[in-house]
Structure formats: C-alpha cells, structure tokens
Amino acid sequence: MVSTSKEELLRLEGIYKRFGGLEVLQDINISIGPEEIVGLIGPNGAGKTTIFNLITSFYRPTQGSIFFNGKNITRLSAHKVCHRGIARTFQLVRTFSKMTVMENAMVGAVFGKTQIGMQASHNAAEALELVGLANKKDNLVAHLTLSDRRMLEIAMALASMPSLILLDEPMAGLNSAEIGNLLKVIEKARDERKLSFLWIEHKVDEVLDFCKRVMVLDYGVLIADGSPEEIANNSKVIEAYLGEPSA
C-alpha cells in the first residue's frame, strides 16, 4: 500500500516498542538501500538489539511497520522473515555446538532459502570458504574459539543467500588480529555478494572508519544518521557518549 522507491531494501516506519512501562524505542524511522553497510552505535541499553529483534520478528512492535523489498513484514513469523532474505547474528553467539561446522552452515543453506541437495551443500561450502573456515568443516563447533564461532555465524547467514545481514556486535571479545580478519570478511562478503549490512557495534572508532553511513541510538531515540564526519561532529552524539559517565 505504501509506495517505496526501488532503491530501498529495508524501512522501519514510526516504530515504538514498550516492555510493560518501559519505553525502549520511540518513533524509529530507518531506511537502508541495497549494498549499503550501515553502522548502528549507541550506549548500553539504548535499544539496538531490540531493533534487530523487531526486524527479525522475535518481538512485535508496539506501534509502527517494517517493510522489506517494499512488502510489509511486520507480522511475519521469524522463519518467514529469514526466507524473505534477512539473516542475522547474535550478540551472544548462537551457533549449534553439538553439530559440526559444515552442519551449521548447512542449516543456514537448507532452511534459509529452501534449497535442496547439491545447491545447499554448494552454498554452505562457499560460505565457509568465504569466512575462512573451510579447513575446519568437520570440526565440532563446541571445540571452536569464539572468533571462529563468530565467523561461523556469519557463514551461516551467508549460506542462506540473504540480501541483508544484521550483525550484532560481531567484534565483541575478539583481539585486534581477529578484528582485522573480520573486517576483511565483511568487505569481501559485500563485494562478492552485493549485500547490505546493518551493523551494531560498540567499537565506535572501527565503525566510523569502516562504514560510509552511521546511525546513533540513545535511550530509544535515533539522534543521528549520516556520514562518519557528520556523526563525529554531531553535538548530540558527543553529549550522548561523553555525557554518559556523569549521568
């Protein structure tokens, strides 16, 4: 019903989210285009993960609508959102630890886009190749390092052949070498797959370096949306970050 331009992949329209008396998100409006990498930063408890949980239908918004490829996905169940082409990772990694690396990637490939047989194993293997886990494909996930499990979660997302991937703090707990590796993987995924990313991150410097566009969420309100330069010089943003300790 609502007309959308062709250059828009995801749109959040007037989103509110309340948990009991707690207003976690207020009037959130976001639009993301194809092949965009958008950073989403903000202090602890700002509501970043809640935005992901709303997009992926783990929560229902109290008010507002979510559109993907021009279609309303607000009331879709979680698995159907995935079928439409939105994949995500979790702040606390949620790989399947009793399965092998390849089996994890296969879950993404088989159920993400309802692919069968050869196509699924091809996509799973290709995703593992892209993140650099191909040589560990028969390892049990329980024995992987955190960094490898984060990479695997990205591979699972890639294997479902999505057009948008939501990353929830993929750098958390990684050392600087691992972070460098992660950034390379994300760049490669964007270039090879023509994907969009919405990327929650606490490491502000990395995000401002890497993304051409950054959004800032502060206590449920989107206070800025622009280029890294605009964000770095935005007085509200400076206040939100610098003002935090004294609050």
Add this chain to the structure above:
Amino acid sequence: MKDMKTFYTGLVALIVLGLIVVPFSVNVERSYLIYFLFMAFIYVVIAQGWNVVGGYAGQISLGQHAFFGLGAYTTAMFWVHGLLGTGADYYFNPLLMILSGIVPAIVAIIVGIPLLSRLRGDYFALGSLGLGEIIRVFFVKGGDITGAQDGLHLPSGGYESMLPYYFVGLLLAVLATVGVYFIMRSRIGMAFRAINEDEVSASSHGINILYYKILAFAVGAFFTGVAGSLYGIYIFHVNPDSVLNINYGLYPILMCVLGGSATIFGPVIGSFFMAGVFVIAEQHFPMIHPIISGALIVLVMRFMPTGIVGLKSRLQRD
C-alpha cells in the same frame, strides 16, 4: 570413519541374522527367550518413537502410553466392529497396523498444535502426561464401542504360533531403527537437532519450529501406535489397564536415557537391557517392580547422563 561404518553395518547385519535364526534353534511355543525378545522388539519400537520426539527434537513427551493405547484400541475397534469390511482378515493385517499408527499420529497433530506452540517445554511435558489420562477416560466412558472398563476381546481363534509375532516384532524394530536413521540424515533430522539445541537460533535460520515439533511428535506417535497394535494382537484383550498403562509412557524414556538418547542404537541397547531387567524383576520381586523402574531412571540420569552409548566416549576421554 568409513571402516567404522562398514564394521557397524556388518555387526548389525550379523545381529539381525542371529535374531532371525533364534526361533529355529529353540522351542518357540515354550521358550521364554522368544517372549523376552518379542517384548524387547516392542520396546525398541516405542523407544525409537520417543527417541525422535524426546531425544532428537528435545520435546519431552510423558504421554507416549496414550499413543500405545490408541494404536491397540484402533486395531481392536476395527477388528471387533468389522470396520474393514466383512470378508477382511484382521489377524496381522498390515493395513490395519499402519492405520493404528496413523490414528495416534493424527491425534498427536491435533493436541500438538496447542501444546507445542507454547514456548516452554514443561507445558508440553505436563500436557502430554494429561493426554494419557484424557484418552483413558475416553475409552473407559466409551460404552459398547470401546468396551468400557473391560475393554475389547479380540477373536483369538486364529492363533497358531508365536512365530509370526516374533518376526513381525523383529521387522518393526528394524524398520523403526532404520527409519530413525534416515530421518536423522535428512533435512527433517537437521531441523530436529537445531530446534533441540536452540529454538531462537533455529527460527532465525528459517526453521518453522512449530511445524517440525509437531512432525516429531506425530512420527513418535506413529511408531508407538504400530507397536501398540502388535501388542494388542498379542494379548487379545485390549483394555485401559493393559494398553493405557503409564509404564508405556515411562519405559521408552528410561530405555532411551539408559542406552543413550539421540543416538541410533542407544534406544535399542536400552530396550534389550530393560527387557532383561524386567524379566528378572518380575520373577524375583514382582511387587516392587515399578519402584525399581523409577529408581533406575533417577540413577541413570544422575550417573550416566549420556547413556550406555555415551559411556564409551566418556571412558575414552577420561
């Protein structure tokens, strides 16, 4: 890896072959061994049924006895009321036995929708336990159609030998085990395992949680119902106490946990082991037999959480 697989396939083939030969080396009509193995086969089928829903899919059903009873009653009601037509042969009728699995599967789907759409597993555990009681009341109050408290008596005139029971039991045990093997190798099995580990993650990867949970419940109900049908044909007297006994809900859990749930052969090992324990318990202390079963469940869960199959890998690790 490949060598191990060949080894296990060979071992299994050898054991099945041995079981085929057994009846020809003993007096079938008198042998306690034949009865023991027949019951073990039935246990394997119901244990594999629980293995699918409880072991692999992680949905703890406490109500498998409802499906065992439903399977037996389906066979009995069709037979006694001649529902397959007048000329039909009901004794070991394969169509009737399959139907006795389908009816419980349909019931599992109907009750599974409300029970499994709740996010918390204990709703399902308690709900499935209640199912057994509801089904019991249904059959007790069923009047002439279900035979009420006395149940239904099947025409036993066709009985000639224990041999067909033995072989049908063996066939069902093999089919159930092979069936579980192929289910678990398919995308369905992959969905079951994913849901068991992490429902949130599974749904984010496109798995329809409710659909696969209900499917697991229905497959488990199907296995259990077919086993109930065979047991009904064997006892010729299907009544609430014989086939809706809560033991048929608890035994498969005990057997899976003991042998190793969410493995292919764990439930088989657990079934044979427990069938043996029951034989000894029945002979030596018949009164406290249920207490022993209950105590065993607790002990096994405490000291052998991964079952007999898991012991091997645990010993290797230590």
